[in-house]
Amino acid sequence: MAHNEAVDVVLVGAGIMSATLAVLLKELDPAIKLEVVELMDSGAAESSNPWNNAGTGHAGLCELNYTPQATDGTVDIKKAVHINTQFEVSKQFWSYLTKKGTFGSCKSFISPVPHLSFVQGDDGVSFLKERFKTLSKHHAFSDMEYTEDKAKMAEWMPLMMPGRPADEVVAATRVMNGTDVNFGALTNQLLQHLTSAPDAQVKYCKRVTGLKRNNGGWTVSIKDVNSGNTREVDAKFVFLGAGGAALPLLQASGIEESKGFGGFPISGQWLRCDNPEVVKHHQAKVYSQAAVGSPPMSVPHLDTRVVDGKKSLLFGPYAGFTTKFLKHGSFMDLPMSVRAGNIGPMLAVAKNNMDLTKYLVSEVMQSMEQRLESLRRFYPLAKAEDWRLEVAGQRVQIIKKDPKKGGVLQFGTELVAAKDGSLAALLGASPGASVTVSIMLELIEKCFPNKAHGEWAAKLAEIFPAREKVLETDAALYRKINAHNNVALELVEASNETESYA
Numbered sequence: 001m002a003h004n005e006a007v008d009v010v011l012v013g014a015g016i017m018s019a020t021l022a023v024l025l026k027e028l029d030p031a032i033k034l035e036v037v038e039l040m041d042s043g044a045a046e047s048s049n050p051w052n053n054a055g056t057g058h059a060g061l062c063e064l065n066y067t068p069q070a071t072d073g074t075v076d077i078k079k080a081v082h083i084n085t086q087f088e089v090s091k092q093f094w095s096y097l098t099k100k101g102t103f104g105s106c107k108s109f110i111s112p113v114p115h116l117s118f119v120q121g122d123d124g125v126s127f128l129k130e131r132f133k134t135l136s137k138h139h140a141f142s143d144m145e146y147t148e149d150k151a152k153m154a155e156w157m158p159l160m161m162p163g164r165p166a167d168e169v170v171a172a173t174r175v176m177n178g179t180d181v182n183f184g185a186l187t188n189q190l191l192q193h194l195t196s197a198p199d200a201q202v203k204y205c206k207r208v209t210g211l212k213r214n215n216g217g218w219t220v221s222i223k224d225v226n227s228g229n230t231r232e233v234d235a236k237f238v239f240l241g242a243g244g245a246a247l248p249l250l251q252a253s254g255i256e257e258s259k260g261f262g263g264f265p266i267s268g269q270w271l272r273c274d275n276p277e278v279v280k281h282h283q284a285k286v287y288s289q290a291a292v293g294s295p296p297m298s299v300p301h302l303d304t305r306v307v308d309g310k311k312s313l314l315f316g317p318y319a320g321f322t323t324k325f326l327k328h329g330s331f332m333d334l335p336m337s338v339r340a341g342n343i344g345p346m347l348a349v350a351k352n353n354m355d356l357t358k359y360l361v362s363e364v365m366q367s368m369e370q371r372l373e374s375l376r377r378f379y380p381l382a383k384a385e386d387w388r389l390e391v392a393g394q395r396v397q398i399i400k401k402d403p404k405k406g407g408v409l410q411f412g413t414e415l416v417a418a419k420d421g422s423l424a425a426l427l428g429a430s431p432g433a434s435v436t437v438s439i440m441l442e443l444i445e446k447c448f449p450n451k452a453h454g455e456w457a458a459k460l461a462e463i464f465p466a467r468e469k470v471l472e473t474d475a476a477l478y479r480k481i482n483a484h485n486n487v488a489l490e491l492v493e494a495s496n497e498t499e500s501y502a
């Protein structure tokens, strides 16, 4: 009988998650044998593609939904602080790779773009003021500036201030140290770096169609999308980094931990402007507040994007409903994911989230003129001819069992791992690509605990001199690491005072 091919690790999907995990594993164990399997003909063809996401290096600097306000007016900054330090962990990995010299230039994937928050009306202004007061006391946000002065705002956001009523009440905060990240370029750079090492392959136009337990791990069935031929590969560890399609694969694995999960797909659209005369007047990512009743991922923002050395503007996202789990997926994705174990939570979410469903349907039904009206809240003088509608990536939000409500909709990400650590899947989509490295470190600790605390510990400490928890509390160390990363990633120029931690 013919034997299957055997590798140590199979990673499903060539997006930012698999690419990061594969490179990280290869750094920790250069002898590891791994294969990335991707159904499209290139890397980063789904959510990680630069035009399918907003490219915000999420660091909690401008996203108002990361700092909820309680009824007594106080603002909770825990989530913003955590995401900020997670992003700093991502930057440590990218700095480490860039410094190796064989990874290529960081300029292709990360650019300095100030992060701003902009609010309108008395309630918005008092919230932003309180948020600024609380956040700016934390070392990760000490550079944040606040203003209600319209002349200053016109300097910060020249496109956004002309054409506003003279009596409009507005306020803004700014952090100069924000970024735009081309996650597609980063993914492809990671994949190229990966395959320059021995025993690391990326196979395109191949779909993973099945997963079966074997003695030492998993047998993965892989179908060639062009020829229809199927081969089987044995792997000790499998990562389901299939983006929106991770859920059906997790279900196919049959692991106990997969039971009860469902998916709620939300599509997106943007308005995009490439007119250089408009683009040159906006150098920022400006986030505002979501409309009442809308989900967190529909917080509107007007963004500078830097893709392949060219600048554009992106406004949105406009959310929508579809039954596809991937942009290039099938309308049968959602119905095919219904199981005896998740139908209860899915029905409970459908019943308890009618407002969300109505909101998504109304978003889908919007005319171009209505979309431009939303844009003009940001950029009052926007001209229709400068903007075109583009389809963004899919986000499959997590539906989970809940003892009280039957099922709940969750807007974060969740790493689901088999008890024996032989398989893991990433569900959900937010805050997404920016915090990939933290999520993959969590995976390594969950699925390879002995190695993480044994033979890989020294290398992990070399790549990551400071992890999230210590960065949250140690101001001096945070400043040192942040300054080092900003120089290594060419986000600021090196100064004599910049210390090295190497």
Ligand SMILES: Cc1cc2nc3c(=O)[nH]c(=O)nc-3n(C[C@H](O)[C@H](O)[C@H](O)COP(=O)(O)OP(=O)(O)OC[C@H]3O[C@@H](n4cnc5c(N)ncnc54)[C@H](O)[C@@H]3O)c2cc1C
Residues within 6 Å of the ligand: 012, 013, 014, 015, 016, 017, 018, 037, 038, 039, 040, 043, 044, 045, 046, 047, 048, 049, 052, 053, 054, 055, 056, 057, 058, 183, 206, 207, 208, 209, 241, 242, 243, 244, 245, 246, 249, 268, 317, 326, 392, 393, 394, 395, 426, 429, 430, 431, 432, 433, 434, 435
């Ligand atoms: C509208 C929108 C805006 C966003 N904005 C931001 C942002 O500003 N900042 C941020 O940090 N994050 C953002 N995100 C989130 C971010 O894009 C995602 O978290 C990230 O790209 C997910 O990466 P991934 O590798 O898990 O998935 P993907 O990039 O989707 O990759 C999954 C891959 O798996 C492949 N695949 C699927 N099924 C199979 C199979 N059976 N066999 C083989 N291959 C398979 C797919 O073809 C795909 O290439 C945004 C997402 C969306 C949709």
